[in-house]
Amino acid sequence: MAKTEKTFEESIARLEEIVGALEKGDAQLADSLKLFEEGTKLVGACGKMLDEAEQKVVKLAKGADGAPVESEFTGEAEGNGR
Numbered sequence: 080m081a082k083t084e085k086t087f088e089e090s091i092a093r094l095e096e097i098v099g100a101l102e103k104g105d106a107q108l109a110d111s112l113k114l115f116e117e118g119t120k121l122v123g124a125c126g127k128m129l130d131e132a133e134q135k136v137v138k139l140a141k142g143a144d145g146a147p148v149e150s151e152f153t154g155e156a157e158g159n160g161r
Contacts, residue, residue, distance in 0.1 A: 087128045090121045097121075 085093070097118040100106060106114065142148040 085121075085124070087125060090125050090128075094118055094121050094125070 097114045100114055101111060138150050140148050
């Protein structure tokens with residue numbers, strides 16, 4: 080059986096299922112451990128997807144001529160005094 084990569088949304092949905100099952104507390108210990116391991120792998124994959132998405136984000140600013148200019152997104156707010 081070939082493994083296909085899940086989308087971010089599919090991974091989050093599966094994580095919600097896993098959390099629900101673990102919160103019920105009625106699974107056998109071995110099954111709970113398998114769910115926990117699957118969940119930690121999904122969290123890592125989601126983190127990686129978010130990091131990759133962040134790298135694609137660019138900041139648009141108004142240039143001197145009023146046209147939009149792309150620059151690298153730093154994640155820091157500019158000029159807000161914080």
